[in-house]
Amino acid sequence: MEPAAAASAPPPAPGRGAHVLLTAILLRAGRTVLSVVASAAVIVGLWYAFIAVFDLDPLVAKDPQAVWTYLFTADKAAESRRTILDGLWHTLGDAGVGYLAGTVAAIVVAVCFVLFRSVERALMPVAMMLRSVPLVAMIPLLTLIFGRGLTAVGVIAGIIVFFPSLVNLVFGLRSGPPAAADLVLAYGGGPATVLRKVALPSALPALFVSARIAVPGAVIGALLAEWLATGEGLGYYMQRAQQTFNYGGVWASVVVITVASIALYAIVGFIEAIVLARYGPSSGLGR
Secondary structure (H helix, E strand, C coil), X not given: CHHHHHHHCCCCCCCHHHHHHHHHHHXXXXXXXXXXXXXXXXXXXXXXXXXXXXXXXXXXXXXXXXXXXXXXXXXXXXXXXXXXXXXXXXXXXXXXXXXXXXXXXXXXXXXXXXXXXXXXXXXXHHHHHHHHCCHHHHHHHHHHHHCCCHHHXXXXXXXXXXXXXXXXXXXXHCCCCHHHHHXXXXXXXXXXXXXXXXXXXXXXXXXXXHHHHHHHHHHHHHHHHHHHHHCCHHHHHHHHHHHCCCHHHHHHHHHHHHHHHHHHHHHHHHHHHHHHHHHXXXXXXXX
């Protein structure tokens, strides 16, 4: 009876897997977009409230409407917008270098920690000690070693990205189901096979959490390096605008870099939605 019943069971719809995958992607992407929109609305509301509650001088504290005027409707809006956007592209390039360097280094070190506990016991205390040193205090030494070019910016931004990514990735790589790891070992697999078959798929959510957290971290690191080391990009422009009492330029720069960071965060979230819907531990697809 069972074979007959199995033979008479209707075959799965040919497009059902793709439909389930698309639905999962849209749900995850929708949650990301909603969180970004809600965060932006909260920021704008707190911005207005902060200026009103503390009764700040309009000459120094610019509200969203003043920033809009500075960027789009003032007499020199086109020139101001061009200057800020030129600095923005430079800063995003610097942040991208630090983002990739910090993320790749965190992945490599996390894998070494999981495969070789002795490496973790030797290096984790050193990493935590370095993390406790303020980055501002390290920048003069870093610029002395790496110069004031792109390498120094990549190192400074990469340091900010590296440490939180490392912690998340080590936790994610060790969050795989022990039963699945035992099954791989029982069939003759080694630690590398367990890492590839069990740990890495289970670590995908942690990897993307780290990737999203790293976006603003890389931007902050690039701004800090430009401010204190390179004298280029939006970080240096903000410093110069503050020194020349161009407070509209300072506020507009902050808004532009914030919007860019939110957009990059949303892009990473969209990529996360696609990857986790297809390969995540709870996707149920492709298994």
